[in-house]
Amino acid sequence: MTLDSDALGEHPEAESQSVRKASRRTPRTPKDIPASPASPQRKHMDSVLQSMESRSGARQNTKHITRPSTTSKWKLARLAIGPTADESHLTEIQKILKKVTGEYTSVTQKEDVLEAIMAEAAHASYECLGRYEMEPSYTTRVAMNTAAMKGKTGEIYRICQKIGAADLDGFPDEDDRLVQQHGLREFMAQPGEITLLPEELMEGLRCRCGLALPLQRGKKATFTKALSGLMSKNNMKVSGAVGQAAASDLLAERGFVSRCGDWCLIGLVNGQGSPKVSGALTMYVAQEMPKAIFQNPAFVSSFPDVAKGLTDAFAKVHTSAAMQLDVTLTGASVTVVLLNKEHVWIAHVGDCRCVLAVPDTAGNAREFHMLPQRLTEDHKLCVKTEFDRTKEAGAEVRKLVHDKVCRLFVGESSYPSLAVTRGLGHRLGHTVGVTHKPSICKLVRKDLPEGSYMLLGSGGVWATMSDTTAVNWVNRNLDDPQQAAMSLAHEAMSRWQEPGSLAKGNLNANMPDSFGTFLIHLAETDEEPAAISPRKFVPGSDDMTTAIKLPWREVKSPDRHQQLRQIMTLATPREGMAARVMDVPSSRR
Incomplete structure (x- = not known):
């Protein structure tokens, strides 16, 4: 031997x-x-x-x-973990080794322990692979739908015990002098409700505004939706079956407009997370954000600090929403535009984007072509400053299999799976660097080019359209801002809902999203902005009055390339091509 x-x-x-x-x-x-x-x-x-x-x-x-x-050193537990190791910091393998007792371990005991260690290591590897798998049943474009998760209550409860009160800010007392002097007129709507804005909200501000909140496929405008809208406008609360029905019909998107004196506040809210909470959260933000801004001491003072007032308002709404609702794994992206006759302020958190469209000054550009200039930057992990801040706070960033974006997680858990780094709510995400502090920019209206306008869209709009496409799409119907906003919103929603949509990727085919759109047409004088004739997306000269507009699906259809190949085949050789050119009427050359 x-x-x-x-x-x-x-x-x-x-x-x-x-x-x-x-x-x-x-x-x-x-x-x-x-x-x-x-x-x-x-x-x-x-x-x-x-x-x-x-x-x-x-x-x-x-x-x-x-x-x-x-x-x-034959005692495996002492060899692996030491005699004074803290059991709360032991790994699963170390816990297995600690169970080994006796002064001497036989070969059979060693084999049993080794088998347990290998099984635990294999399970840990399987769990590691599972953390990088995307589950389409409850993964959304921005967060995760906790209402669709089954059997995860205990796991969610354990991970949410890490939440403290560090994200809950204190805020100053309200100063309602401005509201008492001028009053506060409010309008808000959700998909399925009437979105025509009252004219008195924009009176004297030299601008026209249109709002579109399309109702997605499978949703219906019901009596309870109308009741919920009436409740939100009048701050009414009901209980029982009617209250439960109204709460379930609150959709996770809302637009609002408020007027107080010479100031007008325009806002768009997109809820993320559980639909049972996100609908109530968006309604709460739309109700409380105007009051938080117009009653903020920094905003009401003789020398108003608008930037500080907006920052304090976002902090106040976040803190009060956390006290009223369960926003542990639910949050909202919010973008607000505050304007008067001289200035425009934009504050936002999340992925609701605001774009300024200015006329193209290139020598060969047509008068209807517009160039986009972003006024906001999406708060996502692809932005270096946002990525660095969350990593320093201890966040784990993963790119899930078959997913299109990087997401943010707490340690080795599967939560909160956020694709945004700022937002109201998202309290679990606040433990790893997510913040509710808004990014703010300011514009001087007299410095804006003539004919420019602002486009405020939800995250779903920008997931299906580029900035250039969006600003030129609404330019077709700029004479009616409401019609232009509706056209853009419905087009973005139809692209999202198409089978095999690249924007949706591998998400659930029935997963809803937000496609709300605000169009704000600014003017330099007190006169009403002049109406612009709609643009026709057709080839040829301007005198083609009988031309037919092709829908986007036909222009971008998969058979389009095959049709172009057939045309080129018929046009060869050169004699055939020349013959086809000669047959074209002179008015269309």
């Missing part, structure tokens, strides 16, 4: 006495070895050693072989 001394945890010494004297270790003798229980394995090892020593002429030196004892 051959014994491997390395497996026993000791290094063999040379046979000669000189080598043993040069060794750093002192050879152990049988007298130095304390007594240990006489297990079958111990007896077998002793018999083998005795037989080796009793052989005539044998020169094997067995004194270097260390027998198991209480002072050796």
Whole structure:
């Protein structure tokens, strides 16, 4: 029988006495070895050693072989975790090793422990792979729908115990002098409700505004939706079956407009997370944000600090919403535009984008072509400053399999799976760097180019359209801002709902999104903005009054390339192409 001394945890010494004297270790003798229980394995090892020593002429030196004892390193738990390890910080494998008892472990015990360790390591690898898998049933474009998750209540409860009160800011007392002097006129709507804005909200501000909140496929405008809208406008609360029905019909998107004196506030809110909470959250933000701004002491003072007033208003709405609703895994993206006759302020958190459309000044550009200039930057992980802030706060960033964006998680958990780094609510995300502090920019209206306008859209609009496409799409119907906003919103929603939509990717085909749109047409003088004739997206000269507009689906259809190839085939050789050119009427060349 051959014994491997390395497996026993000791290094063999040379046979000669000189080598043993040069060794750093002192050879152990049988007298130095304390007594240990006489297990079958111990007896077998002793018999083998005795037989080796009793052989005539044998020169094997067995004194270097260390027998198991209480002072050796044979105890696996002590070897793996140490005698004073804190059990709360042990890994699963260390917990398995700590269960090993006794001074000496047999081969069978070692095999059982090794099998448990391998099983735990395999399970940990499987869990690691699972953390990078996207579950389409409850994953949304921005967050996760906790209402669609089954059997995760205990896991969510454990991870949410880490939430403290660090994100709940204090706010100053209200100053209602401005509201008492001028009054506060409000308008708000959700998809399925009338979105025609009252004219008195824009009176004297040299601008026209249109709002579109399209109702998605499968949703119906019901009596309870109308009742919920009436309740929100009058701050009414009901209980019982009617209250539950109205709460369930609150949709996770809302637009609002408020007027107080010379100031007008225009806002768009997109809810994210559980539909049971996000609808109530968007209604709460639309109700409280105008009051928080127009009653803020920094805004009402003789020398108003608008930026501070907007920042304090966002903090106040976030804190009060956390006290009223369960926003642990639910939040909202909010963009507000505050304007008067001289200035425009934009404050936002999340992915509701505001774009300024200005006329194209290039020499070969047509008068109807517009160029987009972003006034807001989406708060996502693709922005370096946002990524660095969340990583410093301890967030884990993952790119899930079959997903299109990077998401934010708390440690090794699967929550909150956020694609945005700022928002109201999202309290679990606030523990890893998510913030409700808005980004603010300011414009001077007299410096804006003539004919420019602002486009405020929900995240779903920008997921299906580029900035250039959106600003030029509404330019077709700019003479009626309401019609232009409706046209853009419905086009974005139809692109999202198309089968095989690239914007939706591998998300659930029935997963809803937000497509609200505000169009704000600004003017330089007190006169009403002049109406612009609609643009026709057709080839040819301007005098083609009988031309037919092609819908977007036909222009971008998969068969379009095949049709162009057939046209080119008919036009070859050169004589055929020349013949086709000669047949074109001169008025269309």
